[in-house]
Structure formats: structure tokens, C-alpha cells
Amino acid sequence: MAIQSIDVPARTLVETVMAEIHAWVDGRLLAAGARAPSIRVLAERLGVSKSTVVEAYDRLVAEGVLAARPGSGFYVAKRAAPLALMGTALAGAEPPPDRAVDPLWLMRQALEPGEGVLKPGCGWLPADWMPEPAIRRAFRALARAPSAALLDYDNPLGYPALRRHLADRFTARGIAAAADQILLTDSGSQAIDLVCRYLLEPGDVVLLDDPCYYNFKTVVAAHRARAVPVPYTPTGPDLAVFAQAAATHRPRLYITNAALHNPTGASLTAPVAHKLLTLAAAHDILIVEDDIFSDFEAEPSPRLAAFDGLERVVHIGSFSKTLSAAVRCGYVVARGDWIQGIADVKLATAFGNATTNPRIIHQLLTDGSYRRHMEGVRARLAGAMGRTVRRLEVLGLKPWVEPRGGMFLWATLPPGASSVALARAALDHGVVLAPGDVFSLTNTADGFLRFNVAQCDSPRIFEVLARAMDGA
Amino acid sequence: MAIQSIDVPARTLVETVMAEIHAWVDGRLLAAGARAPSIRVLAERLGVSKSTVVEAYDRLVAEGVLAARPGSGFYVAKRAAPLALMGTALAGAEPPPDRAVDPLWLMRQALEPGEGVLKPGCGWLPADWMPEPAIRRAFRALARAPSAALLDYDNPLGYPALRRHLADRFTARGIAAAADQILLTDSGSQAIDLVCRYLLEPGDVVLLDDPCYYNFKTVVAAHRARAVPVPYTPTGPDLAVFAQAAATHRPRLYITNAALHNPTGASLTAPVAHKLLTLAAAHDILIVEDDIFSDFEAEPSPRLAAFDGLERVVHIGSFSKTLSAAVRCGYVVARGDWIQGIADVKLATAFGNATTNPRIIHQLLTDGSYRRHMEGVRARLAGAMGRTVRRLEVLGLKPWVEPRGGMFLWATLPPGASSVALARAALDHGVVLAPGDVFSLTNTADGFLRFNVAQCDSPRIFEVLARAMDGA
Numbered sequence: 001m002a003i004q005s006i007d008v009p010a011r012t013l014v015e016t017v018m019a020e021i022h023a024w025v026d027g028r029l030l031a032a033g034a035r036a037p038s039i040r041v042l043a044e045r046l047g048v049s050k051s052t053v054v055e056a057y058d059r060l061v062a063e064g065v066l067a068a069r070p071g072s073g074f075y076v077a078k079r080a081a082p083l084a085l086m087g088t089a090l091a092g093a094e095p096p097p098d099r100a101v102d103p104l105w106l107m108r109q110a111l112e113p114g115e116g117v118l119k120p121g122c123g124w125l126p127a128d129w130m131p132e133p134a135i136r137r138a139f140r141a142l143a144r145a146p147s148a149a150l151l152d153y154d155n156p157l158g159y160p161a162l163r164r165h166l167a168d169r170f171t172a173r174g175i176a177a178a179a180d181q182i183l184l185t186d187s188g189s190q191a192i193d194l195v196c197r198y199l200l201e202p203g204d205v206v207l208l209d210d211p212c213y214y215n216f217k218t219v220v221a222a223h224r225a226r227a228v229p230v231p232y233t234p235t236g237p238d239l240a241v242f243a244q245a246a247a248t249h250r251p252r253l254y255i256t257n258a259a260l261h262n263p264t265g266a267s268l269t270a271p272v273a274h275k276l277l278t279l280a281a282a283h284d285i286l287i288v289e290d291d292i293f294s295d296f297e298a299e300p301s302p303r304l305a306a307f308d309g310l311e312r313v314v315h316i317g318s319f320s321k322t323l324s325a326a327v328r329c330g331y332v333v334a335r336g337d338w339i340q341g342i343a344d345v346k347l348a349t350a351f352g353n354a355t356t357n358p359r360i361i362h363q364l365l366t367d368g369s370y371r372r373h374m375e376g377v378r379a380r381l382a383g384a385m386g387r388t389v390r391r392l393e394v395l396g397l398k399p400w401v402e403p404r405g406g407m408f409l410w411a412t413l414p415p416g417a418s419s420v421a422l423a424r425a426a427l428d429h430g431v432v433l434a435p436g437d438v439f440s441l442t443n444t445a446d447g448f449l450r451f452n453v454a455q456c457d458s459p460r461i462f463e464v465l466a467r468a469m470d471g472a
Numbered sequence: 473m474a475i476q477s478i479d480v481p482a483r484t485l486v487e488t489v490m491a492e493i494h495a496w497v498d499g500r501l502l503a504a505g506a507r508a509p510s511i512r513v514l515a516e517r518l519g520v521s522k523s524t525v526v527e528a529y530d531r532l533v534a535e536g537v538l539a540a541r542p543g544s545g546f547y548v549a550k551r552a553a554p555l556a557l558m559g560t561a562l563a564g565a566e567p568p569p570d571r572a573v574d575p576l577w578l579m580r581q582a583l584e585p586g587e588g589v590l591k592p593g594c595g596w597l598p599a600d601w602m603p604e605p606a607i608r609r610a611f612r613a614l615a616r617a618p619s620a621a622l623l624d625y626d627n628p629l630g631y632p633a634l635r636r637h638l639a640d641r642f643t644a645r646g647i648a649a650a651a652d653q654i655l656l657t658d659s660g661s662q663a664i665d666l667v668c669r670y671l672l673e674p675g676d677v678v679l680l681d682d683p684c685y686y687n688f689k690t691v692v693a694a695h696r697a698r699a700v701p702v703p704y705t706p707t708g709p710d711l712a713v714f715a716q717a718a719a720t721h722r723p724r725l726y727i728t729n730a731a732l733h734n735p736t737g738a739s740l741t742a743p744v745a746h747k748l749l750t751l752a753a754a755h756d757i758l759i760v761e762d763d764i765f766s767d768f769e770a771e772p773s774p775r776l777a778a779f780d781g782l783e784r785v786v787h788i789g790s791f792s793k794t795l796s797a798a799v800r801c802g803y804v805v806a807r808g809d810w811i812q813g814i815a816d817v818k819l820a821t822a823f824g825n826a827t828t829n830p831r832i833i834h835q836l837l838t839d840g841s842y843r844r845h846m847e848g849v850r851a852r853l854a855g856a857m858g859r860t861v862r863r864l865e866v867l868g869l870k871p872w873v874e875p876r877g878g879m880f881l882w883a884t885l886p887p888g889a890s891s892v893a894l895a896r897a898a899l900d901h902g903v904v905l906a907p908g909d910v911f912s913l914t915n916t917a918d919g920f921l922r923f924n925v926a927q928c929d930s931p932r933i934f935e936v937l938a939r940a941m942d943g944a
Contacts, residue, residue, distance in 0.1 A: 107819045111628050127623040135622050136615050143611035150607050151599040153797040156583050186658050189823040197694065202674050218820030222669065325625040326826045347579045348690030351661040354798045356828075 013048050017056035020046065021065065036066055036074040106214065109432045118464075120455045121423070121434030123262070124325055125407065129377060129454060134369035135324055138360040149359055153352030156343050158184025162329075162362040169365075170333060174306035175315060177333045183343050184358055186350065188292050188318030188330040189215060192255070195288055195314050195332060196223050197349070198342045199253060207245055207254040207285070209237055211410075211439035211448075213262040216255050216290075225252075229441035232264055234401040236272035239279065246283035254280065258291035258315070259301040263439045263450035264410040265403030267301040277308055291317040295374050296381065296406040310335055319361050322374060329357040381407055384453040391462050392451070395469060400448065409451040410436075417469060419449045425468035431461055485520050489528035492518065493537065508538055508546040578686065581904045590936075592927045593895070593906030595734070596797055597879065601849060601926060606841035607796055610832040621831055625824030628815050630656025634801075634834040641837075642805060646778035647787060649805045655815050656830055658822065660764050660790030660802040661687060664727070667760055667786050667804060668695045669821070670814045671725060679717055679726040679757070681709055683882075683911035683920075685734040688727050688762075697724075701913035704736055706873040708744035711751065718755035726752065730763035730787070731773040735911045735922035736882040737875030739773040749780055763789040767846050768853065768878040782807055791833050794846060801829040853879055856925040863934050864923070867941060872920065881923040882908075889941060891921045897940035903933055 021036065036042075039057065043050045057074050060066040067077035110122035142149070157163060163179040170177045185191040192215070200206070202224035208216050210229035220227045228249050231238040237256065245251065259267045268276075280287055289304045294317065305315035310333065318330035332342055346353075364370045388409055389399055396414040403409065413419060419435035426433045434452075436445030493508065508514075511529065515522045529546050532538040539549035582594035614621070629635060635651040642649045657663040664687070672678070674696035680688050682701035692699045700721050703710040709728065717723065731739045740748075752759055761776045766789065777787035782805065790802035804814055818825075836842045860881055861871055868886040875881065885891060891907035898905045906924075908917030 104816050104819055107823070108628055111625055111819075111824055124625070127619050130623045132619055132623065139611060139615035139622065143608050143615060147599050147604055148798075150611065150798050151602045151604065151796045153583055153596070156580055187822055189821060193821045202696070215820065215823065222817065222820050224674070324623045325824060326620075326622050326828050328824075328826050344576050345694065347576055347583075348687065348694050349661060349665045350659055351579070351687065352583055352797060352800075354800050354829075356798050357826075 013052045014056045017053055021060055034076050106438050117430045118458050118461050119432045120451050120461050121432045125454045130324055131369050131373040134364055138363045149355050154355040158353045159355045159358035162358040181336050181339050183332045183339050185330040187328045191316040191330040191332045192219055194342050194345050197345050200225050205249040205251040207251045209256055210441045211263055211445050214438050227441055234266045236268040239275050243279055251285050253286050255288045258289045258294055258303055259297050260293040260406035263408055265406055265408045266401045267404055270302045273302040273304055273307050287313045289313055289315050292321055293406050295322050298378055327357050327360050329361050388453040388456045395466055407452045407454045409453055411449050413447045418446050422468045426464050429464045431464045485524045486528045489525055493532055506548050578910045589902045590930050590933050591904045592923050592933050593904045597926045602796055603841050603845040606836055610835045621827050626827040630825045631827045631830035634830040653808050653811050655804045655811050657802040659800045663788040663802040663804045664691055666814050666817050669817050672697050677721040677723040679723045681728055682913045683735055683917050686910050699913055706738045708740040711747050715751055723757050725758050727760045730761045730766055730775055731769050732765040732878035735880055737878055737880045738873045739876055742774045745774040745776055745779050759785045761785055761787050764793055765878050767794050770850055799829045799832050801833050860925040860928045867938055879924045879926045881925055883921050885919045890918050894940045898936050901936045903936045
């Protein structure tokens, strides 16, 4: 079943069948002109009566989605809209107001500059937390770098000095990787995207944490794969549901965070990591582990890539969250043969690397700036976390889990409160909140808000939130 | 018919049917577990007898590609290899020797650094042709830029000052575009890729020039679309073939160069541009026009985007070829609603922009460095073109067309010579040549080599070439 129908118990069977066909057409699993499944086949597959399918098909014909060809069956009549990433079509200059739970709405709100707009819903540190003098120094050094660094394409896997340094870092963390098992990318997002391009086919099933980082949802949609949710618990994914989903849906891939799960701030325990990898091996599921928040941890939590030895785990990350969102540079760590294949996908779709950003990252990693900076950030985040928890508790919001570090606090709203309604009201007062359903695959997180504690310094955030809650 | 079979006249009908199914499976048009077309349907579609299909299916079962289920038909048994971009599978650490006509082979050869390796086959200017002092100045200015420029994500469409400047440039060239009709990207390649992601569905047909820039082939393959070749003539695409292909294949898209076609150096004439757009309108074909070489022209040739007014033409480009391959920054110019949709795809798959490279480009465009640099480059290229033509003529290679500018010379080999054989022999002597079939969709260009005249200064290139031709 498509995700779309999970949260709609009141839907009739006919509507469920219609939603399924809509999902196939929108997800390009059925292209324009393709023959729809026969009534008998679909009835069997969905476990409904043939007359239910007949009624659904009749209504889809009336909608113009299907066309009946007498004696031959039903065909897809409509051309799917240009790539619809999250159910809502994306064409149209202005996003309609109901985009409030659309991840792209949040991304745009968070990225659009606005005079005096506060962004506790965004996913990055304030610029004034970053090691600006060290970064300026690295840019000045870059202006004096060898000509090739400023003028040429870099080699296909990316700046060798940074790859060697990263290989040492990963090995120290128990992930034995050689420099040629590392591909540098333009960003962590590009790293996920390239891995999905290499490993996924349209129609493949991908297991995602529910809730999860919204970009995982949009990337899966962009690859025309089908996301199946696995509830996230305070110690990692719900293993019983994972096992059941593995058996039922034969997923190709599971995409998750390595530590400090986004949005909940929870981390995987070692026993859960072990059981998860055992299940993945039994069902031949590959795993993409996004390690982007790992350096926010004081004590490292388990890494699937370390347990697994890069057999079926692909490890990705970047420095956008820890050093600078402007100096973008991500990486993929994987089996050597996969790295070659993923590098070919990068060549084919983005061509060469630049060496400029990797050089800046390399300097900051090797001159001690990064280590000192992250020590300061971890301490500062711990303070901000405590303050934000207390300020939210006054308003009746409670932490779902006590994070071991990082910037995210997944806050439970008082009963009856809707995070979408609060986000809409707060936006009118220049505060961008992150409503829970932006991260949910099942739209079951409207009772949560994700706070970035590093962006919660201003008392105005809590005043606006209090007023929105009173008004609701 | 899939492209793969065009150049294989000696193939039996059974093999043709097998190749078709292989192509569908490899191109993910038939996923593992999917039912293959019935014998009757496929026989009708391919215009062969049912017994031919039966034999082909039997052999595919023997190969393990299909599985027969008695009474139910044939199903896809094998899982497709990880995304195969050009027919050859890309996994495996070392590319096998037969990758010599694989675009990815050329990309890797051209990008891999090598002591003393000469690269007349690569697609960019030597680093010492670039305005290095101005670029260093721009990096130093960047080190003093406002904090946000070094630390924050940029807004979703990219650095506004550069978009406004580009809008003025395009308007001056007859392409009326507002700043919010421009999306900045990380590269020209990313621009093409995002546009394809927005406009293409798996299985769509894309018309490509034959020969064409090899990246167009790999991008189409990466989107699981099907490329149909249109021969390129000295005045643009062959309009008769274009019209026939439009009627036969109902293509969604045509991807081409705006001027100074890669690899031939030919340019579109105004009458051909007019007729092409008329055909595109009649058959509802969208056009992506890659303008990456336009600033190498002394006098501008016709722009499809200017003729069309950005109705069905998407205009893309970058400064990687003219300013620096390391300061990567591309753009998409299109209808406003499409730009919003393409920006959403960028958010979903690559997240935010950085403002660093756009700032460097903006400074070089606005302080006069770019204009002066390009005047010098055009004069220097004209000299290099004349010298390279003369040196090649001594060896019996003739220009297919006299380019109006740019770096590429598409040279016809003497009868009987094979560019693949020459490229292999030259590589042994440290010279990377670009064999014609790397650019061909039909493998009919083995009698051509593409020379980058800016990379042809060393006499050793012509000595190695002469020896390779003697040895052949």
C-alpha cells in the first residue's frame, strides 16, 4: 500500500483503490499510455472485491486519470505533472498556503532572508556561532593556493589530501576506509542523491524513519521510489516494524541518521544497531547512514558503518552543519567498487569536482580550528538545550527524549494543539517554526514541533509561540 | 527501437528482440518481477514473427534474464545492475580497456592528473589561459565579504546580484528574462540534470544531436530516458530527420548546444532555428539549449531562447569553460513557473546554494576582467585554430567544418583510420585524444577526432599522432 493511505482510516475501499492508482500515476510507476492493472489482478493484489475496483476505475475515468478502451482494459490518460516531490504539484510561482506541512515550504521559509525573521525551525547553527576568523583565514590562504586549485577541475574522487585526512578520521572511529573508498561531493544532500541514483530503481521500496529528515522524503520521491515508514523510538527504529516491513515490502534501502537523529535528537543503541544489521543482512537491505550530526556528540554513539565494515552500509556526511553552509563539501564512504560507480554517476550528472571548498575544509580540519570550534559548539549547545527545555516547559511543551547533544529538540505539544496551526500563526509574526508533520511520513506528528536550540535565543520566539497557543 | 541496435545490421532478428529486452531491463523500464510483454504483443510491436520472440524469450530464460511461469507468461528474473550509464556496467574498480569509446572513460582520462600527459581531447582551456590575477583578487575580496557570504546558505534561487546582472546580459542578447526567471546552480552539468529531473519521466524520448556533447548522453541514460539521434549538419540538426523522429517517437525534449556545437564547432543558422522551433511547436517538444560556449563567439549566432521567448526553450550555461573550472557556477533561464519547480527539485536533491562562487563570478563580470579576458581568449583561439588545422592537414586530417570560433575542431581522419585505435595508441604515449564515437549515439563517428585547439600547442601531440597513424 502506498503511504498516502496509512493515516486515513475513514477512507472507503473505493477511495483507497483510487489513491493507489493516483500514487502510481503521480509516482510515474504508471506512465501516460500505460495499461492499468486488470480489474481481477488489482482486486487480488489489494484484497478488495472486483466491484470495488470497477467503481474506482469508473471514477478515475470520470476524473480523466484513466481512459477505458473497450475490450482492451484501462489505460493511463493523464500525463503526470512535472515531478511532484511531495504530493502537491510544485509548479506555480507562489506556493499555496496549504504547503505548510510540505518540506519544501519549510526549506524555502528557512532559506528566504527576511528582516528580523526568527528561525527556530531551521536546521543549522546561527552564522555567529561559526569560526569566522578561521574561515576568513582559509579563504585568504586559498587566494594564494597553486593555480590548479583556482582554475582546474579536481580529480574524479575529489581533493586527495582531504580524502586521506578523512580516511584517518574514519579509521580512528572504527570505520576502516581507504582514501579511494571516499568520494567528495558538493554537499551532504548531493551525497545522498548520488547514492540513491546508484542504488535505486524507480518503484523500489525505501524504509525511512518516521519521523525523519524531510530531505530523505523528497529524495526518495525524486527517485520515484516508494517510502515505507518505520517508527523511530528513543533507541532507534522500531525493530518489530522494521522486520515486518522488510518481509512485506522487500525494501532495497534503509536511510537513517547515524547519531542524533533528525528531528528527534535520539541516538541508536549498540544492541539496536546489531539487531538492525542482522535484519538487514537477512533481508538483503542496503543502508545509507547519514552522519552529518556526529561531531555534535561528546561521546560517539554506535556507527552502523563501523559494525558492518562497509559491507552493506554507505556512510555519508558533510561539514555544512558544523563549519559553514556556504563552504559546501560532502562525502560518501563505501565499498571501493561502489565508490567507482557512484563517481561515474557524479561525472555523468555533475561532471568535475572543484578543489576550493575541500581545501578550506582541509585547512580547518588540520590546523586545529575545527576541533577547538566543535568543543565550544558542544558546550554552547548543551547550555542552549537546557534553556530551551525550560522555556518550553513553561508553555506546556515537553521533550520527547533528552538528546545526548546536537541542536534539535523534538517537543511534544499539549493535548489538542496543532503544530501546523501554530506554525502558520507564528509565521505571521516573523517566526519560522518546524511543524512535526514536515518530518512525518504518516502525518501523525502534528502534536510535535522541532526546535533548533541554537536558534532559540530570542525571547520573542516564546512570546509569539505563547500567543499562538492562546489563540489556537 | 533502442539505440543499441542501430549500428548492428548483421544482428539476427532473435538477437534484436533479445537486445530490446536487455535494454528495457538495463534501463529499468522492466523491473525485476515485472511481467514481460506477451509474445503476441511484442511480435506485433517489433514487426517480427511470434516464433522469433519465442526463441528470444527462451534464450533470455537460459541467460537468467527472464523466468517463465507456466500459464502466466514471462517475468523479469534478474535484478538490473546498479545504474549502467552507457551500456557498460560501471561497477569494478578499474575500467576495462574496451571503455575507450565510453564517455566516462574519456571524462576520467581527461580529469586524472598525470605527469607530462597532454590532453588535446579534453574539453577545457589550459589553466594558464585563465585570468589568474583577477581570480586571485576575487578570492581575496571574498575573504573580506560579509559574514553571511562565508557562513550561510544563500536564498533558493541563488545570489541576487549575479541573477540581476545575468538578466541584463540575457536581455541585451534578446532573451528577455527577469532575475526571478534565473536559477543559479553548482555547474552547467547540474543545470542540465535539474532540468531533466523536472521535465523527464523514465521512458521518455529525448532527441540528441549526433554527434553531441557526451554528457547529454549520460544524463539521458541517468534519467532512464531513451535518446534518439538526429544527425548534426554544418548549419544545425538535420531538419528532415528531426521531423520524422518527432512524428515517430513523440519526444518530450530536444537537448542541443546554442552555438559552437560540441564536438563539431558548427553553429545553427537563423533559418534552421526558425524551422526547428516551428517543428518543436507542432510536436510539442521542449528544448534545452546549452549556451556554455557562446562567449567564445565574436559575433553571436541565433539563440533559440531569443527566438522563442522562453516559451518552450530552457536556456542553460556556466562559466566553467571561460573563467575557471574550479569556480563552478551554472544557471538555468526559463519560464517563471518552471524556475520555481526546478528550484524545488534543487532544494530536494542538493538543498541550499552557496554564494561564494557566484560572488567571484559576479566580481569578474562587473569589474571588466571577464570582457577583457574573453577578448584575449577569442583572439588566441583563432590563432590556435589556424595552427592546429595546418598541423593536422599535414597528417591528412581535414576539418569537417570551419568553426566560427571556440576551441573545438572536428577532424575527419583519412579513409580507413580508426579514432578508437589511435586514441588507445596515443594514450600509451601520454596523449589523451577524444575519439569520435565518444560523442556519437550511433557509433558512426570512428572516422573523427575532436581536437581542443587550445590544448594543441605541443608538437609532441602531432608526433604521437603521426606515429599512431603509421602504426595503424
